[in-house]
Structure formats: structure tokens, C-alpha cells
Amino acid sequence: xxxxxxxxxxxxxxxxxxxxxxxxxxxxxxxxxxxxxxxxxxxxxxxxxxxxxxxxxxxxxxxxxxxxxxxxxxxxxxxxxxxxxxxxxxxxxxxxxxxxxxxxxxxxxxxxxxxxxxxxxxxxxxxxxxxxxxxxxxxxxxxxxxxxxxxxxxxxxxxxxxxxxxxxxxxxxxxxxxxxxxxxxxxxxxxxxxxxxxxxxxxxxxxxxxxxxxxxxxxxxxxxxxxxxxxxxxxxxxxxxxxxxxxxxxxxxxxxxxxxxxxxxxxxxxxxxxxxxxxxxxxxxxxxxxxxxxxxxxxxxxx
Numbered sequence: 001x002x003x004x005x006x007x008x009x010x011x012x013x014x015x016x017x018x019x020x021x022x023x024x025x026x027x028x029x030x031x032x033x034x035x036x037x038x039x040x041x042x043x044x045x046x047x048x049x050x051x052x053x054x055x056x057x058x059x060x061x062x063x064x065x066x067x068x069x070x071x072x073x074x075x076x077x078x079x080x081x082x083x084x085x086x087x088x089x090x091x092x093x094x095x096x097x098x099x100x101x102x103x104x105x106x107x108x109x110x111x112x113x114x115x116x117x118x119x120x121x122x123x124x125x126x127x128x129x130x131x132x133x134x135x136x137x138x139x140x141x142x143x144x145x146x147x148x149x150x151x152x153x154x155x156x157x158x159x160x161x162x163x164x165x166x167x168x169x170x171x172x173x174x175x176x177x178x179x180x181x182x183x184x185x186x187x188x189x190x191x192x193x194x195x196x197x198x199x200x201x202x203x204x205x206x207x208x209x210x211x212x213x214x215x216x217x218x219x220x221x222x223x224x225x226x227x228x229x230x231x232x233x234x235x236x237x238x239x240x241x242x243x244x245x246x247x248x249x250x251x252x253x254x255x256x257x258x259x260x261x262x263x264x265x266x267x268x269x270x271x272x273x274x275x276x277x278x279x280x281x282x283x284x285x286x287x288x289x290x291x292x293x294x295x296x297x298x299x300x301x302x303x
Contacts, residue, residue, distance in 0.1 A: 005029060007058035007301055009093075010047065010082070012074065018278065018290070019062045022093065025294030028060065033078060043070075045077050049085055058301055059087040061125075066257060066280045068098035072120070079124035091127040091149075091300055093293060095279035096255050100134040100144060118144040127300045131155055131279050131289060132226040132254040136178065151296045155254030155277040156182050158287045159224065160189035162275055163252060167220045171246075173197065175209060175225055175237045183224055197237055209236050217245030227255035228276075231262030235269035242270040250275070256282035 009030045011019030016032065023030035031048035038044065049055055059082050065071055079090055099117035102110070121128060127149035133141055135152075142150035163170055163186075174183035174196040187194035195212040223237050228251070238249045249271055256276035263284075266274060275286040 005050075005056040007060065008048075008056050009060045009062055010078065011062045015062055015064065018064070018095075018281075021288070021290040022062055022293055022297070025290045026060075026297050027294075035074070043073060043077060045074070045081065047078065047081055047085060054086040055082055057086065058089045058091070060091045060093055060297060060301075062093045064095045064279060065098035066096050066255075072117070075121070075124060089127070089301075090125045091129065091297065092121065092125045093129045093297060095131050095277075095289060095293065097128075097130040097133045101136070103135070103137050103144075114144050118146070122146045127151070129153070129293060129296045129300065131277065131293070132182070134227060149300050151300065153289070153292050153296060154182070154185065155226070155279070155287065155289065156186040156224070157189045158277065158289065158292070159252045159254070159275065160186040160192070162287050163192070163222050164190045166273070166275075167222055167248075167250065169220070170250075171195070171214070171216060171219045171221045173211075173214075173221055173223050173237060173241065175199075175223060175233045179225055182226055186224055197240075199233075209233065209240070211237075211240050211244060214244075216241050218247050220248045220250075221246040222250045222252055223271075224252050226253065227257055228253045228262060228266075229257045229259050231258065231265045235265045235271070238266065238269040238271045248272050252276070254279060256280050256284050258282060258284070 009023040009028050019030045034046040036044040099113040102113040122145050128145050128147050129151040131153045132155050133152050141152040172187050172192045172194040176199040180196045183194050195214045197209045200208045221241050234251055241249050250273040251271050252275045254277050274284045276284040277287040277289050278285040
């Protein structure tokens with residue numbers, strides 16, 4: 001008789017491929033959660049229990065939280081049900097973590113979504129693992145999600161490894177001051193020259209950037225950021241770098257949100273290649289994060 005599983009990875013059908021990659025890298029079994037949607041939009045879930053109707057004592061739920069709203073309901077239903085089925089320790093692996101950018105009320109009456117969603121997740125999970133959470137006025141993930149184990153990985157160094165292969169000796173440029181620490185981390189990996197642009201705000205909807213003092217003429221330049229949504233800021237940086245004589249400008253990001261015509265905007269600004277990690281599935285994915293995520297997961301489960 002086989003020994004019962006100590007842990008498993010739970011996933012939804014739209015994330016079967018990344019779940020299998022994570023489970024294989026971590027040496028765990030991957031189990032699909034069945035999902036049914038009623039005509040009115042309500043969800044019914046069925047978790048993959050054993051013959052005794054139980055889950056392993058440690059369960060890992062993979063859910064990358066781009067397009068997050070329905071997924072948060074899925075997490076609520078799945079986590080609470082997993083507890084009732086024997087899971088004593090729950091880990092959320094969310095390669096992209098939503099609702100982190102709104103960390104204060106900028107206008108009276110605004111919801112501080114980082115606090116609300118962070119508290120919601122802390123009430124469901126014992127551990128959270130993510131990649132490059134969009135944190136501004138706090139330093140550590142556990143300040144946003146107060147769980148015993150909060151692990152924030154970075155795509156900076158894996159992206160730097162890719163750049164070293166594709167554009168040896170590249171000049172790395174961050175699009176704004178918020179990217180400075182991240183850019184420095186990526187640059188240190190392979191000794192890249194690096195610089196950071198300055199964002200200049202002329203009004204609520206009128207934002208420009210200024211290049212730092214650098215010599216981009218004839219250089220292969222890669223603009224790095226933790227995420228790209230509309231692509232407008234990255235496009236502004238690319239256009240200025242082209243005007244400054246850069247031989248090529250490529251873009252590398254951890255989170256490829258790329259809403260609407262973002263890729264078109266980048267290419268029209270003179271961007272050549274666009275590379276991203278696979279934290280969010282996208283045609284630009286060029287860096288796999290299953291290995292780093294699995295290492296973090298093994299550390300959490302072994303604690």
C-alpha cells in the first residue's frame with residue numbers, strides 16, 4: 001500500500017501547464033480542481049481528494065492573479081474547502097500578485113486595495129510565494145500579506161541572464177525611479193552598465209520622462225521594468241533612447257500584462273524584441289520561473 005502524499009499542487013484547468021512545470025520542479029504531484037460555472041455566473045468547485053475524501057496535510061494552490069476578480073472568489077472557495085478536507089498548511093503560489101499598487105488613499109473615500117486584498121489572502125493561507133510584487137511604500141511582502149511565510153522572488157536576475165545571452169554588453173535602463181533597485185540588481189548579475197530615467201509629471205494625465213546622463217549612441221539598450229501594462233512609459237523611454245543614437249532598444253519585463261495595443265505601441269516607438277517571464281502567459285515569455293518558484297516552495301514546505 002502506497003504511503004499517503006504529504007503535499008500536492010492544486011490548480012485550475014487554465015493553468016495546467018505551469019502547474020505541471022512547478023510540480024515537476026518541486027517533486028510534487030499536481031491535482032486539478034474541477035470548476036463548474038452556473039448560468040448566473042456562480043462557481044462550483046470540486047477538489048481532488050483521495051479515496052478517503054481527504055487532501056494531503058500540506059497543499060499548494062497555484063493561481064497567478066492577472067484578471068484577478070473571479071480568481072479571488074476561487075481562492076476563497078478552494079482554500080476554505082481545502083481546510084475542511086484535511087489540509088493543515090496552505091501555500092498560495094501567485095507568480096503575479098494583484099491589487100498591490102493601491103497602497104494608500106490618494107483621494108478621500110478610496111479603498112486601499114493592498115490592505116483589503118492582503119488581509120483577505122492572509123486569512124486564507126499560511127504562506128504566499130510571488131514574483132516582483134508591485135510594492136511602493138513598503139519594503140517587505142509580509143507587510144502587505146501578514147502570513148508566517150511570505151516570499152517575494154524577483155525576475156531581475158533571470159531576465160539579466162537572458163539579456164547576457166541575447167545582448168552581451170547591453171546598457172540597462174529603468175523607465176523611472178521606482179525601478180532603480182531592481183535595475184541595479186539585474187545589472188550586478190553580469191556587470192552591465194545601467195541608468196534610470198526620471199519621470200516628470202506635468203499634470204494628472206500628462207507624464208513625461210527624461211533620460212539620465214548616459215551615452216547610448218551605438219549601444220544595444222534594454223529597458224527593464226517589473227511590469228508592463230499599457231506600455232506607454234516604456235515606449236517613451238524607447239523613443240528617447242532611439243533619438244539618443246541607441247543601436248537597438250529591447251524591452252524585458254517580469255509581468256507581461258500588455259493591455260490593449262501595448263505591444264504595437266512599443267514596436268512603433270522603435271522597440272525590437274520584447275521578453276518576459278512566464279509569470280503571466282504571453283507570446284513574449286522567454287524566461288521560465290518554475291525553478292525559482294519550486295526552490296522557494298521546497299523551502300516553505302520544509303520549514
